[in-house]
Amino acid sequence: MTAHPHLSELADQYGTPLYVYDLDRLDAARHDLFGALPEEFDVFYALKANPHVDLVQALREGDGRACRAEISSTGELAAALQAGHDPGTVLYAGPGKTPGELREAVEQGVRLFSAESLTDLEHIGEAALAHDTVADCLLRINDVTARAATGVRMTGRPTQFGIDSETIAGLAPRLCSVPGISVAGLHLFSQSNAADEQALIAEFEHTIDTAARIERELGVPLRLLDIGGGFAVPYGQRGERTAYPALRAALGAALDARFPGWRQGTPRLAVESGRYLAGDCGTLLATVSNVKVSRGRTFVIPDTGINTFGGLSGLGRILPVSVRVESESTETERVTLAGPLCTPGDTLGRDVEVPAGLRPGDLVAMPNTGAYGPTASLLMFLGRPAPAEAVVRSGDVVSVSRIEHVRTYRKVKRAHD
Numbered sequence: 001m002t003a004h005p006h007l008s009e010l011a012d013q014y015g016t017p018l019y020v021y022d023l024d025r026l027d028a029a030r031h032d033l034f035g036a037l038p039e040e041f042d043v044f045y046a047l048k049a050n051p052h053v054d055l056v057q058a059l060r061e062g063d064g065r066a067c068r069a070e071i072s073s074t075g076e077l078a079a080a081l082q083a084g085h086d087p088g089t090v091l092y093a094g095p096g097k098t099p100g101e102l103r104e105a106v107e108q109g110v111r112l113f114s115a116e117s118l119t120d121l122e123h124i125g126e127a128a129l130a131h132d133t134v135a136d137c138l139l140r141i142n143d144v145t146a147r148a149a150t151g152v153r154m155t156g157r158p159t160q161f162g163i164d165s166e167t168i169a170g171l172a173p174r175l176c177s178v179p180g181i182s183v184a185g186l187h188l189f190s191q192s193n194a195a196d197e198q199a200l201i202a203e204f205e206h207t208i209d210t211a212a213r214i215e216r217e218l219g220v221p222l223r224l225l226d227i228g229g230g231f232a233v234p235y236g237q238r239g240e241r242t243a244y245p246a247l248r249a250a251l252g253a254a255l256d257a258r259f260p261g262w263r264q265g266t267p268r269l270a271v272e273s274g275r276y277l278a279g280d281c282g283t284l285l286a287t288v289s290n291v292k293v294s295r296g297r298t299f300v301i302p303d304t305g306i307n308t309f310g311g312l313s314g315l316g317r318i319l320p321v322s323v324r325v326e327s328e329s330t331e332t333e334r335v336t337l338a339g340p341l342c343t344p345g346d347t348l349g350r351d352v353e354v355p356a357g358l359r360p361g362d363l364v365a366m367p368n369t370g371a372y373g374p375t376a377s378l379l380m381f382l383g384r385p386a387p388a389e390a391v392v393r394s395g396d397v398v399s400v401s402r403i404e405h406v407r408t409y410r411k412v413k414r415a416h417d
């Protein structure tokens, strides 16, 4: 496959490594996700996937329905506000919210939080009370029976996320009486990147059953039920977003059975997604710096590595990236795609099919890189500049930007002064 001519022009103009985000594709993903859900559903965009303000803003405005913002830091809060989100519609989640972050979020107008434990709930309540207000909280649940529906009965593992579901009944009186808190609903997020629609449906059905049971144990009617996500798109590889043609009807049926008032808004329903919305709008362009052979194996070394794409390699994964290249050649060969960093960990793929005979100066393109790109990468490691990020709409460049790191010094008191 050859790189789109427009992409090579952008690479010429702005240099590589260069991310190109196509807002038309972002719109299409949003349209497809809303279309796969009953119309009563809200969609939270998890800024973790890509907090670029132009993307966050595009997901909020335009012809389609607006995504709400799900954030878990003051940096993401700033991006959401800059993108025009009303702080009152934002969901603040995450296992380690500090008192300072919570205070700032409440001051900025955030009123909806996901609480991961009783102490987290108390911290949110303290921040709300300090601001003379009450915060709506979703209780995040670590479901002891998650995935039972797919045939693999797992006891819920210990994790830093959520409140163990089996403890809810006993904790209910305390959870529901934290000063400064109104328990608004539940948040269950049990999986990512589920490319199998039937498995995803089974998971959601199970989640809805669990939520109905927990509602009874809490004795508080749910106003908002966030059933999580898991919508899939290839990551750095060729391929299409998964389609979910049966999901809408299946969710409707499961909710009718457990929450008869849901079509009237009791509870309101939500899902959340990062990668499905942002993943396929992005292409990472890189220039081959060097090609070498070591003991019979070919190494292609572009000007991009885990400093630019693939900080999630911290999870111990090798990214099986695929590349497109500006080349008429139909012959291919298998190479190791190694980044420029001085660590063997900087390997983008060990058995990557590329057009035969790549040379220094050739442009390569990595598809489906709109989510978990720059901000999920080891941006500062080995001191290379962050990649440029170009946003395009209908073939026109909307913006070009780059994240900069600067060390700022603070005044220190010295013993001898």
Ligand SMILES: *Cc1c(COP(=O)(O)O)cnc(C)c1O
Pocket (backbone or CB within 6 Å): 046, 048, 049, 093, 189, 191, 192, 193, 229, 230, 231, 272, 273, 274, 275, 276, 371
């Ligand atoms: C990471 C995360 C998401 C987004 O996951 P994707 O796989 O990118 O859709 C959504 N919700 C929560 C709570 C998360 O931690």
